[in-house]
Each structure stands twice: as C-alpha cells, then as structure tokens.
Amino acid sequence: MSTSEPLILAFDTSAAHCAAALLSGDRVLARAEEAMAKGQAERLMPLVAEVMAAAGKALSDLDAIGVGTGPGNFTGIRISVAAARGLALALGVPAVGVTRLEAMALDQPRPLLACVAAPRDQLYLQRFGAGVARGPEMAALDRLDGWALTGLTVTGDRADEVAARLGAAVTEEAPRAVAIARHAATRWRDPALPRPAPLYLRPADAAPSSAVPPAILPA
DSSP, X not given: OOSXXXXXXXXXXXXXEEEEEEEETTEEEEEEEEEOSSOHHHHHHHHHHHHHHHHTXXXXXXXXXXXXXXXXXXXXXXXXXXXXXXXXXXXXXXXXXXXXXXXXXXXXXSSEEEEEEETTTEEEEEEESTTTOEEEEEEETTOOGGGOOTTOXXXXXXXXXXXXXXXXXXXXXXXXXXXHHHHHHTTTTOTTOOOOOOOOSSOOSOOOOOSOOOOOOOO
C-alpha cells in the first residue's frame, strides 16, 4: 500500500462494456474499456490484470477498490460488485461503491442531469445541484417535463434527445472507471463505509414461474 497518494483500482460492467482504471492520487496510471454485450464475467479479471500490468503494479499495492453499482444491467452489476467484494476481502482493503449517475456528475457543471438508458424507452435519471437535486429515479423519455430547469446541462445515454426535449445543453461524460476511482478516492478512508451494493431502480425482468411446484411428501 502507498504512504502518500492512494493507489485505487476501479472497474465497471453495469452496461454493455467492461471498463477498468488505476489511479495514483489524481493521476491515471492505466485504463481500458471494451464494448461488449455479454462476456463481462470472463473478461473482467483479465482486463484488471492487463491494467495493473500496464502500470507496473500488483494487486497487493492497492489501497482501495472502486466499483460501479449501477443502475444498469442486473447481471453486469452483480459481476462487478461480487468481484470488488471478493478482492477487497482477499487484499484487506476497502471497496467503495459508486453509482454510474454519481460518476457521470464528477466535475460537471451544475445543475446537471445524468442519464442512463433503461428498457422500454425509459431512463434512469438523477439531477445534481444545490437546491435542485432529485433522484435517482426511472422515467419515460416522453415524460421528462418535471426535470426541466434553467441552465440545465445533460450528460450520459441519449443526452442529445433529452437535452432537446428540455431545452438544455449537453456535455460529454468522463471515462467511467476513471470517474469511479476518483469518487472512491474521496470515500475510502471513511470508517463507516458500507459494502458496495447494487443500485436497482426497477424489478428484474425475470418473472416467477407459473408452474405448480412439486409436492413434498412426508418422510
């Protein structure tokens, strides 16, 4: 572990990507992001190993781990959160959960509306700014009137469409894993830090089986 600038690994698989970054203090030592609709479970740890190797660091050098907790794809979120918890336990370092919406808002102008795509033409939304904070919530793309605000800037998925509907400006979001690591750097020393947990803003798509369960006979 470092004695000055903390060494923080962060990763995220909450959407159709696999992303990782390694930061020393505010310096990005290495980062990588790959688009993928599936296969994150097999790709995450090799990608982490590649990022660590590119920076010439070992997992044992880490001070903390940051992980994206969603909202987004249920399976992808569980993959990253489970990996972060496991690594943190094995290494004896804290794991910090950071939502993708929080990561999007890092160093962005205020007021800011962060957007993450959700199924069926909906969005996960969170508005940041003193006195105007709202969310996170899920809303339909055609029902965004209540999110409008003077001077609003929009970032994230479908930002151009959302901004056009709300009369807002658009800004690019920071690299996901880098933003997660920078958030983690402000929290990892907190003695009351909770374990990372997925942020789910909707029920899972899977429905309970309608089949009649088998009868359990007495022994």
